Amino acid sequence: MVYLDYAASTPVSSEALHVFEQLCNDCYGNANSLHDAGGRANEVLTYCRQSLATLLDGEPDGIYFTSGGTESNILAIQSIMNGLPAHKRHVITTKMEHPSVHYAFHSLAHHGVKITIIEPNQAGIITPDILEKALLPETGLVSIQHANSETGIIQPLATLAPLLKKRQILFHTDAVQTFGKIHVSIKDLGVDALSISSHKVYAPKGAGAVYMGRSVPWKPVYTGAVQESGFRPGTVNVPCIGAFIAASEQAISQVDMQHQQDGDLRRYFLQQIKERQLSIRTLDDDAVRQILPHIIGCFFEGFEGQYVMLACNRQGIYLSTGSACASGYHHPSPAVKALHLSDRDALQFIRISFGRMTSKEDIDQLLHTFVDLQKEKKGED
Template identity: 50%
Template sequence: MIYLDYAATTPMLEESLDTYVQAARTYYGNEQSLHDTGSDAAALLKLCRSTLAKLIGGEARGIYFTSGGSESNYLALHSLLTAHEAKGRHIVTTPLEHASIRNYFQELAKTGYDITYLPVDAAGCVDLSQLEQSLREDTVLVSIQHANSEIGTIQPIARIGKLLKEYGILFHTDCVQTFGKLPIQAEEMGIDSLSISAHKLYGPKGVGACYISPRVCWKPLFDGTSHENGFRPGTVNVPGIAAFLTAAQYSCQGMTQEAVRMQHLRKLLLAELAEVPSVSVLGHPEQVLPHIAGLLIHGMEGQYTMLECNRRGIAISVGSACQIGKQEPSRAILALGRTAAEAKQYVRLSFGRHTTEQHIREVAASLQAIIHNFFGGAV
């Protein structure tokens, strides 16, 4: 199988697996326990916290480990909004956000919050002047993802953070797709909170982290929670977190070289498909994650393309894994101004550590054959 669905999840790095096994054998104590076994686990957790803080340009006391990106998004937003409820109940976001954020905001709207969905252009970019115009006296928080998982468009997070600091408005950003792929300096970029997930960068599933700047107030979901400084209940997964940090360090250390390689693979794929008129590329032409290629194959549904690729031993996607089961057109593609029919023609190819030039050439040839067969030669 040629696996081109790395944006959905990644295979675990061997070094990360080794770390998990070693940590599970040696640091199996509950980090809250007062005996030496618990203290050893606590010491490892402290090291992981400080290491991750350095990787994201934050402070160790602002790191809270979670079960993944979705929980990080929910807990960050809930904790911040609850603590600053007196300021207002207006939130600004985009229609491109992950389902965990979108669904939470939909629930908040039922309780009296006013949610403004900032439009994006045909490439999926936010306009800063429109963002500024949308801000109000009662705007308490803005949530804009660092980059979209379906089309790869990267938002100007540092500029957004600077703007919101001028207005004293909280800024949350979902960095699940960008951590380990793009440089992140949370404090310098004016980010008040961010979310990341281990399984997007060759770490274990069920592990992630949230960063909330120590300069920002937050209120816990449940009073009396003892773990993660009151941020999250439940025994901390120390071996999983250690494995997460191993994978994160590998990804961040090789980030520049891997980005160059991904850019080459993406350009190769698009060059191979350039002569197929029924294929168009989504996302920004320059400000785009190099490992994601969002495509529209006009006249052919993405589900058909995905199944035909699977039959040929190629794994691709028709969008965010969190939304595929609903059989609805991608909200992200609709937000670009595309029709529902076009949104259903979308497929995503995402590359990773094990993707080679040969894989790309084989996949491009298979796509050409699938399209040729479907249209009977008229593509």
């Protein structure tokens, strides 16, 4: 098996699995219980909160654990809007966001909140000028992803934040794809709230977190909830959270090394597609934009992305496509279309994403399959 879909989900590391098993066996009390077993679970949570706050360059009382990235985005956005005054009923997001962000905003629209969805420039970047044109006196919240999971394009949040601070507009970011891959600091980014997820950093699925700055006047989505200071209801999943933090600590400690490994693989792939004369165009870093090193967005001329994905799947190679299927209708991804591409070009998009176990041999197997596909297209033996 050649797994090249780490941006979608990662395997669980041995360290995270060990912590998960240990907590399942030794720390199964409810963290809200008043007896000693509950106290031990609460001690683990307290450590996890402190550790994650340190990793994010924030404060422990700003950490709220969730079930994953989707819930983190939805609860963060809706909780913030619940706490804003009545005259702040306008929100802004982008065309490239994760579906969970669009779901949260769609839900707000049903409650009379005005929604503005902005598009990036030709390079896929939201610039201060683009954002400023969308701001209104009643704007209360802006949500812009840190980096896109399909294209890997990183948004310059630190250059956008001062524009919002000046107008006392709250700033949320979906950092699910960047946490553990590059440096993510609440202070450096200038955001008020941030969402992350466990299964992108080699931890089990089922955990995530929201960071809320102390100045954010959020109010619960679920009234009466007591877990996580009222942020969400439900028994706190201590074993999964413990594994999440163990994996996060490991990912952050290795981030520079992994960044170098991903960069080497990226350069090798780009070099090889030229040497093998493959009809593949890639999104890449330039003076205008930066892209996460572990994600390569490609356009394979003459092939739809889903055809390439399925052809690779038959060879035991797993990657993904930026397109989506709904009710039998095949259509290009909004994130890819936001790059101002035609439907034809957008449907050719595929995503390759690296991880810890990715090797040059994996890349060679992928390239060999690409070569065979191109020969097949040209009618060669």
